[in-house]
Structures are given as C-alpha cells and as structure tokens.
Amino acid sequence: MNLQAHARAILEWHQLVGVDETIAGEPIDRFALAEAAPIARPQAPPSSPGRPSPAPASSTQHLPSAPQSLPPSNDESVKSAVELAAASNSLEELRAALETFDGCGLKKTATNLVFVDGNPDARVLFIGEGPGAEEDRQGVPFVGPSGQLLDKMLSSIGLRRGDVLISNTVFWRPPGNRTPTPQETATCMPFVERLIELVDPDVLVPLGGPAAKSLLGETQGIGRLRGCWFSFETPRMSHPVPATPMFHPAYLLRTPIQKRAAWNDLRLIGKKLAETSH
Numbered sequence: 001m002n003l004q005a006h007a008r009a010i011l012e013w014h015q016l017v018g019v020d021e022t023i024a025g026e027p028i029d030r031f032a033l034a035e036a037a038p039i040a041r042p043q044a045p046p047s048s049p050g051r052p053s054p055a056p057a058s059s060t061q062h063l064p065s066a067p068q069s070l071p072p073s074n075d076e077s078v079k080s081a082v083e084l085a086a087a088s089n090s091l092e093e094l095r096a097a098l099e100t101f102d103g104c105g106l107k108k109t110a111t112n113l114v115f116v117d118g119n120p121d122a123r124v125l126f127i128g129e130g131p132g133a134e135e136d137r138q139g140v141p142f143v144g145p146s147g148q149l150l151d152k153m154l155s156s157i158g159l160r161r162g163d164v165l166i167s168n169t170v171f172w173r174p175p176g177n178r179t180p181t182p183q184e185t186a187t188c189m190p191f192v193e194r195l196i197e198l199v200d201p202d203v204l205v206p207l208g209g210p211a212a213k214s215l216l217g218e219t220q221g222i223g224r225l226r227g228c229w230f231s232f233e234t235p236r237m238s239h240p241v242p243a244t245p246m247f248h249p250a251y252l253l254r255t256p257i258q259k260r261a262a263w264n265d266l267r268l269i270g271k272k273l274a275e276t277s278h
C-alpha cells in the first residue's frame with residue numbers, strides 16, 4: 001500500500017469509529033495526560049426531574065493544563081442557563097437565549113444550534129438525546145436516518161411532523177455522536193424544562209435511555225421504562241405532564257426486532273391523546 005492509500009485507510013477507519021471532528025489544532029496524547037494526572041469521573045446526573053442541580057465541583061480533580069480555553073464552570077453555566085431560560089416567554093425568545101448562551105462546551109465543536117422542529121402548539125413533545133451529524137449540518141432535529149424512521153413511526157398513529165414538536169436534551173451535537181456528559185445535560189436542562197413549560201404538551205415522550213433518565217430522574221434502563229407512564233413537572237408548571245419513554249429510533253434501526261414494542265408504545269400515546277382530547 002502506498003503512503004497516500006495508507007493515509008486514506010487510516011482516515012476512513014477513524015470516520016468509521018466515529019472520530020469525525022477536529023476539535024483542536026494539535027493532536028493530544030490523552031494516554032500521557034492520564035498517566036500524569038488521573039481525571040476524576042464525571043458527577044452523576046441530576047436526580048430530581050424538573051430540577052437539575054449543578055454538579056458540585058470536584059475537590060480531587062487536578063486537570064492538566066488544557067490546550068484550549070475551557071467553558072465557564074458548571075455551576076456558573078447552570079446558573080446562567082436558569083436565568084436565561086426563565087426570562088424567555090416564547091420559543092423564539094428561548095432560541096435567541098440559546099444563541100447567546102456559551103455555557104455548554106458542545107457549542108464550540110458544533111456547526112449549528114439544533115433547537116426544535118414541528119409545531120410549537122403540538123400536543124406531543126418528543127425529546128431525543130442530542131443532534132447527530134446531519135442535524136448539526138442543517139440545524140434541525142431528527143433529519144438524519146433516525147428522523148426518517150421517527151416520521152414513519154409517527155405516521156403509524158396518523159401523525160405528521162407538523163403535528164408534533166421535536167427537540168433534544170442537548171442543543172448542540174456531541175462530537176462523534178457520543179452520549180452527552182452529565183455536565184452537558186445539566187447545563188442544557190433549564191432550557192429543556194422551559195421548552196416543556198412553554199409548549200405545555202399533553203404528552204411528553206423521551207426518546208431513548210439517556211433522555212428518559214435525565215428528564216424523569218429514573219435509573220432503570222429504557223427496556224424497563226418504556227410502556228410506562230411517569231409525570232414531569234417543574235415548579236412553574238400548573239399541572240404535571242404525563243410522560244412515556246420510548247426506544248430511540250437509532251436503536252430501532254439497529255434492533256428492528258424491538259419495533260413491535262415501539263408500535264405498542266405509539267398506540268399508548270395515541271390512546272392517551274384520544275382520552276385527553278378536548
């Protein structure tokens with residue numbers, strides 16, 4: 001293999017395993033950094049739904065000097081997110097607030113803010129995990145392969161994208177499509193909560209385990225949570241919203257045998273909407 005072909009093969013391998021973002025000018029040897037100073041594990045996600053608490057600063061964490069500037073501390077970021085979100089009285093204002101917010105590190109590597117898609121007056125609000133590559137390119141949630149499956153799932157209960165509202169637990173793409181960290185989720189959560197307050201849906205549907213856990217404060221896996229009803233409420237809401245988690249469409253693409261369970265969950269949502277229609 002000549003040098004060029006070898007370099008191309010290495011590049012293709014990196015893309016295949018999800019390393020598809022350049023986030024620093026120079027490569028960082030993270031094995032060397034880990035040996036020099038072990039990094040403390042991230043804090044657990046907020047456990048009370050509707051009220052994410054900032055992760056306490058770790059006293060044992062001695063990070064080696066980072067090559068790029070770090071975002072503000074998580075406490076400051078969550079505080080600023082709470083203030084900005086609380087001051088937003090419409091989805092337009094919430095989007096504008098997110099545009100100005102620099103407290104989430106994901107913003108640095110993302111191409112676009114990915115806020116909502118669909119109908120702001122919808123009765124059903126779907127919340128996914130975080131934008132993928134196509135969503136990042138277009139600035140619209142669920143437009144890639146998962147979104148195409150979500151559209152088909154919606155049509156199975158007579159809904160189109162224009163009948164529902166779709167968003168995510170974080171508003172910028174995690175590099176390489178990794179799961180958002182508890183800190184990233186905690187800094188975006190005040191905006192997610194405000195979104196739910198403003199939309200005031202009849203049904204909230206977390207898509208996938210990470211969204212279910214961060215929105216409902218549950219620790220069980222999505223396989224156990226799906227098909228069940230929970231309540232979501234924040235102190236500013238006049239009533240709780242019924243919430244039922246579903247398998248994430250990306251998981252269903254990889255595990256089509258679970259589509260039967262997803263179909264049952266969709267029927268559950270359809271039934272709830274019929275019961276609560278006024």
Ligand code: URA
Pocket residue numbers: 128129130131132135140141142143144146147167168250
């Ligand atoms: N997966 C998600 O969780 N959200 C998107 O917007 C796209 C894929």
